[in-house]
Amino acid sequence: MANEAQSPAVTTQRHGHVLVVTVNNPPVNALSAAVRQGLFAAIEQADADADTQAVLIVSEGKTFIAGADIREFGKPPVPPALPDVCNRIEACTKPVVAALQGAALGGGLEVALGAHYRLALPAAKVGLPEVDLGLMPGAGGTQRAPRLMGVKAAAEFMLSGKPMGAQAALQAGLLDRIVDGTPEGASEGSRPAQEAGLAYANELLASGAPVRRVRDIAIPNAEAALAELSALADDTAKKSRGLFSPLKIIEAVRAAVELPFDQGMALERRLFLACIDSPQRAGLIHAFFAEREVTKVPEARAAAPRAVASLAIIGGGTMGAGIAVSALDAGFPVVMVERDAEAIARGVANVTKVYDGLLAKGRMTEAQKAAVLARFTPSTNYADVAAVDLVIEAVFEDLEVKKAVFQQLDKVCKPGAVLATNTSYLDIDAIAASTSRPQDVIGLHFFSPANIMKLLEIVVPAQVSADVVVTAFELAKRMKKVPVRAGVCDGFIGNRILATYKQAADYLMEDGASPYEIDAAVRGFGYPMGPCQVTDLAGGDIGWATRKRRAATRDPKARYVEIADRICERGWFGQKTGRGFYLYPQGARTGQPDPEVLAIVDAERAKKGITPRSFTPEEIMRRYMAAIVNEGAKVLADGIALRPLDIDVTFLYGYGFPRFRGGPMKYADTVGLDQILADLRSFAQEDPLFWQPAPLLEQLVAEGRNFDSLNQAQR
Ligand code: 3HC
Ligand code: NAI
Numbered sequence: 001m002a003n004e005a006q007s008p009a010v011t012t013q014r015h016g017h018v019l020v021v022t023v024n025n026p027p028v029n030a031l032s033a034a035v036r037q038g039l040f041a042a043i044e045q046a047d048a049d050a051d052t053q054a055v056l057i058v059s060e061g062k063t064f065i066a067g068a069d070i071r072e073f074g075k076p077p078v079p080p081a082l083p084d085v086c087n088r089i090e091a092c093t094k095p096v097v098a099a100l101q102g103a104a105l106g107g108g109l110e111v112a113l114g115a116h117y118r119l120a121l122p123a124a125k126v127g128l129p130e131v132d133l134g135l136m137p138g139a140g141g142t143q144r145a146p147r148l149m150g151v152k153a154a155a156e157f158m159l160s161g162k163p164m165g166a167q168a169a170l171q172a173g174l175l176d177r178i179v180d181g182t183p184e185g186a187s188e189g190s191r192p193a194q195e196a197g198l199a200y201a202n203e204l205l206a207s208g209a210p211v212r213r214v215r216d217i218a219i220p221n222a223e224a225a226l227a228e229l230s231a232l233a234d235d236t237a238k239k240s241r242g243l244f245s246p247l248k249i250i251e252a253v254r255a256a257v258e259l260p261f262d263q264g265m266a267l268e269r270r271l272f273l274a275c276i277d278s279p280q281r282a283g284l285i286h287a288f289f290a291e292r293e294v295t296k297v298p299e300a301r302a303a304a305p306r307a308v309a310s311l312a313i314i315g316g317g318t319m320g321a322g323i324a325v326s327a328l329d330a331g332f333p334v335v336m337v338e339r340d341a342e343a344i345a346r347g348v349a350n351v352t353k354v355y356d357g358l359l360a361k362g363r364m365t366e367a368q369k370a371a372v373l374a375r376f377t378p379s380t381n382y383a384d385v386a387a388v389d390l391v392i393e394a395v396f397e398d399l400e401v402k403k404a405v406f407q408q409l410d411k412v413c414k415p416g417a418v419l420a421t422n423t424s425y426l427d428i429d430a431i432a433a434s435t436s437r438p439q440d441v442i443g444l445h446f447f448s449p450a451n452i453m454k455l456l457e458i459v460v461p462a463q464v465s466a467d468v469v470v471t472a473f474e475l476a477k478r479m480k481k482v483p484v485r486a487g488v489c490d491g492f493i494g495n496r497i498l499a500t501y502k503q504a505a506d507y508l509m510e511d512g513a514s515p516y517e518i519d520a521a522v523r524g525f526g527y528p529m530g531p532c533q534v535t536d537l538a539g540g541d542i543g544w545a546t547r548k549r550r551a552a553t554r555d556p557k558a559r560y561v562e563i564a565d566r567i568c569e570r571g572w573f574g575q576k577t578g579r580g581f582y583l584y585p586q587g588a589r590t591g592q593p594d595p596e597v598l599a600i601v602d603a604e605r606a607k608k609g610i611t612p613r614s615f616t617p618e619e620i621m622r623r624y625m626a627a628i629v630n631e632g633a634k635v636l637a638d639g640i641a642l643r644p645l646d647i648d649v650t651f652l653y654g655y656g657f658p659r660f661r662g663g664p665m666k667y668a669d670t671v672g673l674d675q676i677l678a679d680l681r682s683f684a685q686e687d688p689l690f691w692q693p694a695p696l697l698e699q700l701v702a703e704g705r706n707f708d709s710l711n712q713a714q715r
Helices: 033-048 082-091 107-114 129-133 141-149 151-160 166-172 192-206 222-239 245-258 261-277 279-293 298-302 318-329 341-360 366-373 399-412 428-433 466-478 494-511 515-525 531-538 540-553 563-569 595-607 617-637 644-654 664-671 673-684 695-702 707-713
Strands: 003-007 010-015 018-023 054-059 096-100 103-105 117-120 125-127 311-314 334-337 376-379 390-393 418-421 441-446 455-460 482-487
Touching (some): 010 033, 033 054, 054 192, 082 107, 096 107, 096 192, 107 141, 117 192, 125 166, 129 151, 129 245, 141 151, 141 245, 141 261, 151 222, 151 245, 245 261, 298 466, 318 341, 334 341, 341 366, 390 399, 399 418, 418 466, 466 482, 482 644, 494 515, 494 563, 494 617, 515 617, 531 540, 563 595, 617 695, 644 707, 664 673, 673 695
Parallel strands (some): 096 117, 103 125, 455 482
Antiparallel strands (some): 010 018
16 A cells, blocks of 8 residues: 655545545645645656556545635636646546545536546535636536536536535436445544545446546537527526626536537636636625634634523514524524514514415425424513523614613523624613623624524624623524624614715715616616615615604704605605605505606705706715715724624625625725725815715825725734
8 A cells, every 4th residue: 555645735545556635625625736736746646656547536524625725816826727637637547536525616526527437425515606706617617517417507507606415416417426425333533435435446447447538528419508508698697787707607618519628628717717807706705705704703712602592582573573583493492572462463473474475485384384383482471581591682773662671681581691682773882781781781683684684793782791792603603694793883883884875875866866866876886776775675764763863963064865854754655655765556566766756856956055966877886885985994993893894794794785896895995995085085075074084094095005904904
């Protein structure tokens, strides 16, 4: 048995006539330069070594190979390039087997497609998720997958980015066999993928199985395949809304049909490099890392989470019910407390409505619904929360009402129970102070609908203990939410910034842009909806009530636009009342422009003596984004957000910010902070109070730094 190590990331060891090539690059075996070099050298070694008759590629750890090393993108390339590695594997003169355990993603699957035979354990997953990073498969995936699984299926696989399980991959033709690698009596340290792979390789040798290269497979029915791709391209152009890489994927797959293999590979490479150069790739990869970075908060280093086995929700309205569903879906037993019999009946109805919807769509069975609801305990008695580990309050947005609820909880809850509030704006320090245990009180700000929206702002008041913060992050993980740590202020990270850019939109409207032009510009930027559409969806009355509540404390010098108030005074609260900024005839979900709203806007302008001017979509977005970024900088300086990336994740997961731009702070870096500051200074000539540049932004520009430098400083 020979044992030669080329590099720590890839080792080789001969077992009989099979050279076992093991990738070991924790945590996920990404294809960093050392792995690429190691794989290339291992195949050279196999070809040169007379005693080697077959090769087995396996890896250490849970993941087969997670793909290219994303951290290397944008840096100078180090040879060998991954397509060359895959081609070298395929060119090996001896049969090469890849044995997959865990995920084989992106370049990981492409390595396996370079091999001649593919085996997987039942739990393995394969995927080409490059599209989620603004990329396309760039190491032969676009040329080899269509040859194995069919042209249309392969293109759809790459466009979806979604991995498939081993069984589906076997059926699709990506795998040759699945082996249950956990035979009875398997020892702790056993390597099921290696054992199954060795058995397969020896079997192939015994049967004289040949080297079998995917590149040699001919694609049948080229004409039909091209027609399918054309249809897919039309559909993709409509659906992908300005994304760069999806159409490049189709172009590369088309080349697999039309061109000889090597020319197809060359085209794939060109298109892949164009994707690498696109700002969308930078934005999407920023988002990938940011959503992993958000959980790295100071408390996580300082404390361990408290055990949470049961939950209670106070309030069964819109949010209480959504949070209850989210908790039930995560497997918790849930107690829901409401004010009286009528209110709890409504709360129960709100929860069951969600499951009935799933039943109707065939996504749940009666038995599953019954099993979930068996964990749900409706109540009108606070004593029923005495034993639970964590309580989430979601009653009316009124400080006095909330304080009264927390005083009750303080009386009945067991010591050490975590007491959380879902308040959108209120002072959580004050809520905490109304109890005898402020160290246990925290904000858990879910977004509506709470069972669907991923964002969870974890709002950290002054006196809360670190283990409660860590418990909240752990809860987020179990509920499959994306948590962001926020500090206490009016609106925390998201709603505070939202208030500012809505103001910017109001000013634009009064100065000359119509609500429809503003929404169109915002959609054109990549948001699914514009701010007026969002208001109509959420209900204009909610913002109206907040504005009335704040009227007394509003800065009298600040500009105030009354257009939305005029609309609400007519009872036009949006979709639920059939009209708001838009008209929704017969319960339509998509609004139509309303000439009467335009007349209201005109009247308000006239009242203030404003001569409307026109704004291009670009001018609208400059103001909109300058407002977001400037308030974002203030949120950072106030310590409400730990890092710019926390703001980015908040907007990606809670406010529909286009992911391909990475988030508002990443966008600001892309545009250049000096440009944003110059815009702010020019807008400030009209309204110095609103457009006052954040000192942090000025400081960063003066020092020639960007927001990402603040992210890096905290890594
Ligand atoms: N490159 C570099 N680092 C990676 C990575 C990659 N491809 N994939 C994951 N990581 C890092 C993560 O950033 C994280 O780092 P951290 O601990 O410092 O925060 C660590 O590995 C663990 O990752 P996760 O927290 O995501 O671990 P999970 O176990 O939850 O998930 C996974 C594992 C399913 C592999 C998931 O990490 C994943 O989906 N990775 C990305 C897969 C992907 O997109 N591959 C395609 C890459 S592009 C490509 O291959 C181009 C090619 O076609 C040429
Ligand atoms: P809602 O009005 O739909 O529900 C509030 C519920 O609380 C009602 O069912 C009411 O009967 C109940 N309630 C009131 N006092 C109670 C008490 N003392 N004990 C038990 N139950 C009581 O309100 P919604 O929209 O669910 O909001 C709840 C909280 O969530 C508020 O703090 C709000 O700011 C916050 N929030 C709301 C979001 C939204 O989009 N609706 C988004 C994020 C947070």
